[in-house]
Amino acid sequence: MYLIEPSGWLANANKIPSPNFNQRPDPSEISLLVIHNISLPAGNFGGPYVQQLFTNCLDCSAHPSFADLQGLTVSAHLFIDRLGGITQFVSFNDRAWHAGVSQFDGRENCNDFSIGIELEGSDDCAYSEAQYRELLAVTESLQSYYPAITTARIVGHCDIAPDRKTDPGAAFDWTYYKNALG
Template sequence: MIKWFLLFLGAAVFYLWVKGKKQAKFNAEKASRSKAKQPKIADPVVMVQCQYCSVHLPKPEAIAKEDRFYCSQKHLNALDEKGWLGAAHWRPSPNQDARPEGMAPDLMVIHHISLPPGGFADRNSTSFIVDFFQNRLDSSLHPYFEEIADQKVSSHFLISRSGEVFQFVSIQNKAWHAGLSSFLGREKCNDFSIGVELEGDGEHPFEEIQYQALAGLTAQIQDAYPNLLFAGHSDIAPNRKTDPGAQFNWEKFQSRASISSEKFPFGLRSR
């Protein structure tokens, strides 16, 4: 009797085990189907702010420039309310100060610069110029750098041989680019001018891409300051300076930028 009882008990236990396995499998499949039907939770969208207009937008939709973001190409290529150009590489210089109260720029001064002199012809000297305007130039790298180590100068913009545009000072502030100077009887040209340096010298022609970049930059600045006049450093400091020199083609610049010849009080001849 006991033998039959144990046999029956074993069969019952086996039956319950098999039934439990089937139920567990059924529950797992049901849970899997239920999970598949649930909507997938999307990853949170990173939002960024347009540097120009402050509108917020998803990061994948923004135009990135260095560590800044813009909502449109138009805003990237414009001067913001603080006087910085979105499309430029921003490299702030300590060599600047405020313009006289109520004074807006009405003159653009064209310069040339090469560090070391003529260095751009066989090497990329752009980084040396950037360091120089930021007071970071390593004077041990070249004998000429030792000669200029104590100078504190800057410009609002630099256009490299490859057409890249760098900005060092807001156009609302003074950059230290003109020095002792006079424009049509007005002294201290830094007070009312915007300085633009072209990477080059008086011996080599400037690159076509530099004229294109200069024309684009001029158009952007004229949107904010439509009354700009144009001159070279040698025009406002004739006894000290010769830049941008005879290799700078004023007629080409005037044509590329579509500027009235009346905006050039010293004429369009190369000098």
């Protein structure tokens, strides 16, 4: 498990503050964990582009697939790379811009009450053991700090925005992950 500081930052995580956040309507309502995937360019791992996207520093001319990212302002609370490295971009106390148009359990605007974790990956590429190990440790820490995040309230981006999102995809082993949480 990891220590979550009162400021909402994960102790010992690499911290790269993103400008893409704002205040939550009510931080006491944090009750949902959303799992995503991201790779830039799609299917390529290990580059600097995700960090650059989340900090508004991405050169959209660096790759043809980046053209549609021009002007996009997005972020996640955490990013877990293929080796298990964790980078935090937004304090858990704040609203990261990861869910977009979304709905869970009859409530819209999931960014208001959720924490978003991006796994470096794609829908059809198996995630690494290091990623699962760190995701489990982070999830246990989040559930301890935010008890309203029950295992039933851990979902994929595909679950809260099914008409437009597919991540974390078929490659994510929900059974393994949720069983490991107990």
